[in-house]
Amino acid sequence: MQLELRHLQAVCRIAEAGSLGGAARRLGVSQPALSAQLRRIERVTGGELFVRGRSGVEPTALGQFVLAKARRVLNEMEALGAEARAIATGTPLRLGCILLVLLDGLLARTDLSMNGQEISVDLEHSVTALARMLGAGRYDAIVYGEVNDHEVPLPEGALARTLVSKEPFCIRLSARHPLAALDGIDLADLADESWMTPVEDDDGGPEALVAACAKAGFSPSLRYRITDRKIAYDLIAAGRAISLSQPTAPPAEGTVMRPLVGAPITGRIRLAWNRSAVSAGQAQLLYGAAARAYLANVDNNAFHKAWWDAHPEAHPAMD
Incomplete structure (x- = not known):
């Protein structure tokens, strides 16, 4: 061989x-x-x-x-x-993303051009892979998340800007769950549940969940790792699992979203780009499109809307 x-x-x-x-x-x-x-x-x-x-x-x-x-x-x-692409003309600006709630709205905006340059969008399940492909020129820009204190190392030549500096993760569970009637859930009350493992395993999410649960006195049973939203939501609606979720996530039949008391797990959303491939003006257009996609989902859940209105420091800087 x-x-x-x-x-x-x-x-x-x-x-x-x-x-x-x-x-x-x-x-x-x-x-x-x-x-x-x-x-x-x-x-x-x-x-x-x-x-x-x-x-x-x-x-x-x-x-x-x-x-x-x-x-x-x-x-x-x-x-x-990457160098061959730079010589070619008429190629789209390539944006890589992980599975964030704002992605749906961002995809709807890809018909907009960037000073005449079209955008192509690819979905990845590894933040490490996103950063590596940005450094290698496979992507011109990436949108990704970080959980709690985790920081994704970026390649040389990349610039980054924070879209959302903080959002408190919440819990999605069955609408028939005994805790579904509460306005907020204490993490310790979820000790006996089966959990969906976070899809991204290198953004700090799994470590943050395990650490928060340990602080609450238990080790979570990470039973499922499912990337298909519908399958995951069906399992949750049936009462077979619960999951961490971005607070801007849309409703799903048979499930409810509830905030965690004390916000023990938080995330942030960032945009990074290759400065040799993306101009300052293009980066600003990308930032604005991603920010508007996020803001379009803030009203999805009343508890997050109330939190969002009370924390203007977490808002994206819109010009």
Whole structure:
């Protein structure tokens, strides 16, 4: 077997995720398949690339060497595409996003042009992948979230601006749930529930949920990880799970949204762009479109509208 780009990508994803399971999810393959692929790669490179450590898998000395070479090759290949695109004309500005509530509204605005330049929008489930592809020129700009104190490292040459500096996450649960009648829910009262695992596993969300639950005296049962909204909402409506949710999320039949007492988990939304690909004027247009998409959802839930009106410091800076 000869090493191919997909093998180098697999090695890099394992290092980024810190676990085979996390890397397999990002690559869209099963963990056993990725483990088998890693063993084949290690036979070619001549030794183990990763060992299991206290916090997951860690690269060996050989692994560090292969990673450095792999990243260099992948960056060169991605730079080739980015530089070729820069020479070409009539290509759209490429925007990458994670699954945020404002995305629906932002997609509705993509028919607007940016000084004559069209926008294409792609959805990713990894903030790490978004930032990496921004640095490699695969995206010109990205919209992403961060939870609690987590900060997403951005590549060199990227500029960033905060859209929403703070929003308190809430809970979506079945309308038939005994706690559905409350105006606010104490996190400790959810100790026996089955939870939807946050879709993004590298924006600080899972760690924030586990830490908040630990402070409330329990460890959450993270039973489901489902990216399809309808399937997730159907499970919640049936009383089989609950989930964290952005407070601007729209209603879903059979479910209700309730704020968490004390707002133990909060998020922020940011826009980042490659300054070599996006002008200051284009960045301002993107920021305004994303901000308006968020503001269009503020009234979805009365409890968040009340919180939002009381916290003007969290509002986007609209020119």
